[in-house]
Amino acid sequence: MLDAIGPSREEALGARHILDHIANKWAVLILTVLCPEPARFNEIMRRLDGITHKALADALKRLERNGLIVRKVLPTSPVGVEYSITPLGLSLQRPFEALYEWALEYGSEVKRAQAEYDTDRN
Template identity: 70%
Template sequence: MPQTTTASRRPAKRQHAASGDPVQEALIDARATRPILEHIANKWSVLILTVLCTRPSRFNEIMRRLDGITHKALADALKRLERNGLIKRTILPTAPIGVEYTITPLGQSLQQPFEALYAWALAHGPELERAQARFDARSGTPSEDGTA
């Protein structure tokens, strides 16, 4: 049986999308976008790209600016972002050798959506916290800080 790739299956899926069935189209769109969103929409990727939008940074500087990220989580996220073409890793000719991370034009194209998401989080964060507290009080579920 011949091996197929995701790219070779996409045209067949798109034919179904043209059928006009909104449920089928939504499922196809979710299948097509899920892998992409998994790479860019996780917590650390969004924050790393936001940091790098302002200026190129070294590993330790990024780590200091992202309170709570572990060394391993940052290293893994930077590799994933570089693999996806969203950041560039440059070895600096310094002693000791340094590494600097810079956002690419592709990564820069996410700045506006991330700024909108950040503004939304600031504007609606308190509303989310109140909704969570109401839910936790109704269900008896402990909140994230451990209180009921």
């Protein structure tokens, strides 16, 4: 639990380990895609412009390993695979939505700060 002096070393290490798995760029975006409904691999890839096949495959495996999504083999020909979010993954919807809204609201300020920083350093 955070207090006035911040997290203990042990708490910070424990949180860092979990955040490394769930708070990276692709994990957040993949979970956002899967929140409303399940999706197949290629659909996820189309919705996440810029992700490579390997990066998506690796991220999906990590999310499945962490219990945030499930992979279901569909009885189709050819065989298809669908990914859906678990209740544990869905519990991240509110925090991710808040982070997304923050990015929309303050993104221009962050870009402005980056430009000022870069100008001052050159």
